[in-house]
Amino acid sequence: MCEINEDFHDRLECVQDVEGGLKKCVKCKEANASVVIKGGDAHCRACFKENFTHKFRATLGKNRVIFPGEKVLLAVSGGPSSCSMLRQVQEGLSQNAHKKLRFLPGIVYIDEGGAVFRSSEERQKTVAQLQAIFKATGYPFHIVPLEQVLDLPSSTILTAPSASQPAHTGAYKTAVDQFIQHEISSSAAREVQEETDVYESQEPHTQALQKLIGSAKTLTAKQDLVNTLRQHVLVHTARSKGYSKVMLGDSCTRLAVKLLSNISTGRGAHLAQDTGFSDTRHGDVILVRPMRDYSAKEIAYYNHVFAVPSVFIPGLDTKNADKASIHRLTESFVNKLQADFPSTVSTIYRTSEKLQTVCGSSSTADPCDRCLLCVCALDTADDGVSALQATLTSEKLSKFRGNTRPGMPVLISGELRQSAPTVRDCRSGEGENCGQAQVGGSCCSSDMKPEKTDLKSTLCYSCQLIVKDLSSVECLPQYILSEAMRRQRRSLMRKEINTFVFA
Amino acid sequence: MAAPLSLHLEFGGGAELLFNSEKKHQVSLPGQAGPWDIRQLLVWIQQNLLKERPELFIQGDTVRPGILVLINDADWELMGQLDYQLQDGDTVVFISTLHGG
Numbered sequence: 001m002c003e004i005n006e007d008f009h010d011r012l013e014c015v016q017d018v019e020g021g022l023k024k025c026v027k028c029k030e031a032n033a034s035v036v037i038k039g040g041d042a043h044c045r046a047c048f049k050e051n052f053t054h055k056f057r058a059t060l061g062k063n064r065v066i067f068p069g070e071k072v073l074l075a076v077s078g079g080p081s082s083c084s085m086l087r088q089v090q091e092g093l094s095q096n097a098h099k100k101l102r103f104l105p106g107i108v109y110i111d112e113g114g115a116v117f118r119s120s121e122e123r124q125k126t127v128a129q130l131q132a133i134f135k136a137t138g139y140p141f142h143i144v145p146l147e148q149v150l151d152l153p154s155s156t157i158l159t160a161p162s163a164s165q166p167a168h169t170g171a172y173k174t175a176v177d178q179f180i181q182h183e184i185s186s187s188a189a190r191e192v193q194e195e196t197d198v199y200e201s202q203e204p205h206t207q208a209l210q211k212l213i214g215s216a217k218t219l220t221a222k223q224d225l226v227n228t229l230r231q232h233v234l235v236h237t238a239r240s241k242g243y244s245k246v247m248l249g250d251s252c253t254r255l256a257v258k259l260l261s262n263i264s265t266g267r268g269a270h271l272a273q274d275t276g277f278s279d280t281r282h283g284d285v286i287l288v289r290p291m292r293d294y295s296a297k298e299i300a301y302y303n304h305v306f307a308v309p310s311v312f313i314p315g316l317d318t319k320n321a322d323k324a325s326i327h328r329l330t331e332s333f334v335n336k337l338q339a340d341f342p343s344t345v346s347t348i349y350r351t352s353e354k355l356q357t358v359c360g361s362s363s364t365a366d367p368c369d370r371c372l373l374c375v376c377a378l379d380t381a382d383d384g385v386s387a388l389q390a391t392l393t394s395e396k397l398s399k400f401r402g403n404t405r406p407g408m409p410v411l412i413s414g415e416l417r418q419s420a421p422t423v424r425d426c427r428s429g430e431g432e433n434c435g436q437a438q439v440g441g442s443c444c445s446s447d448m449k450p451e452k453t454d455l456k457s458t459l460c461y462s463c464q465l466i467v468k469d470l471s472s473v474e475c476l477p478q479y480i481l482s483e484a485m486r487r488q489r490r491s492l493m494r495k496e497i498n499t500f501v502f503a
Numbered sequence: 504m505a506a507p508l509s510l511h512l513e514f515g516g517g518a519e520l521l522f523n524s525e526k527k528h529q530v531s532l533p534g535q536a537g538p539w540d541i542r543q544l545l546v547w548i549q550q551n552l553l554k555e556r557p558e559l560f561i562q563g564d565t566v567r568p569g570i571l572v573l574i575n576d577a578d579w580e581l582m583g584q585l586d587y588q589l590q591d592g593d594t595v596v597f598i599s600t601l602h603g604g
Binding site: 023032033034035036042045079080253296297299300301304305312314315318319331332335336338339 | 580
């Protein structure tokens, strides 16, 4: 294949030059080269920095998603990519920048120490280090523990309608011009707010969170679960503090690994949302990935040479063997391949750029059509003939044996239910009678513990796999369980009503 | 007979976890007949500094893919990778790019 031949050609050239002396930068051709970035080009330090800074502005400018004056939340995990992103935003917003960026940043750090079993001293230490870094930037910052996920409202997983923003490029240009006019006329100093949320250790919450993470049996499910919960906390923080955009620090290498591991875990239908530049699944809060053009190597080099502070925080898969989880395996696979074939990551990245969703993700879609956990469109529609249906049918047949008896699972409308004949006081939230006792199904009284099978219809395929891996569904936060029950009641009611509607 | 070499080693990006969480090391390599190169340095590190899980740092006779090596703040690919001959006072930095984002 053409590409492989090109790479070997470059390799040979590289070796010859090294024998002759230090290579010169391919851009300015004057200074000595100090780093090789993807494509085999050797750059000197100054050209590298220029390229790096330019790429950031170009990615934001090309996509025209962030309007001037908008409040943007930077999700900083402490790792090199997000700290590099923070530095780029700082430089971009500074007064003497050429074509400076124009938005109002805020920073959020989500402390996942509880899920990873770190001691509270270690967490305090890390938080203190990060606070020092954030204070130096002068932007308002929020430090949120992941334990807060247990207290989130149900609105977190509902898609809210996006604020009216015209999508055509003409409007973007007029918005920028208006902003510049406004800035020139009123030279008001921007007030710097130092907002610090009081960060206190929450012991009982930490244990509940650890129980939840511990109920997942495999590391893959644990990682997926933590990612989902983290995203919920991010969206909730953005909504509650009035931010309309969130910037994530996923690098090109990260996204390439994410793409392949998502396909392996069954999230193929949502690839465009998970790895694209902008993620519109939540409606009013848009997730943006401006670092998706940078490889991990470029970021590491930039951070080292230009002294970008970052804090290393051990995660769930630190020091684990290669085969501990799907993410880990994919990561080591991509990295090993990249060492021999330097165009691996960029090929995967270019493929991901071409992905688009088939049906437009409309924010006015019925919430019941979205997955409960990942808020993407459900991909488990009853098509009749599909591989998924075959899997479900064989699963049902292997569980369902013999006649129905009270207490035995019964097939009602394609879902397994407990045939509990006792009628209890219906305690559905809004005081409505769920009406199921008359039909003969089970009452939705909250006394009954939620079963895994109950959640299935509200989840997309990959989230079903996560939930299947949990040993018990009760550990899930309340907002997820109550929303699941609500959707189930709605869909049952809809089915009943349908029988009376003349089509 | 080459004189003992003193080098400045740094580990970042999570690699320091394998070295007792110490990021900076000032080491002195013993004198030997021929010059020291990176290949031999890696063997030396594995024998003397690496405290645990060698497979997370070294793979075969080179570093694990995903670990960036900088010699005097320049990419080692430009310096000859494993065949670069170390000079006295060189700084070698190992940054793991596998973690973090």
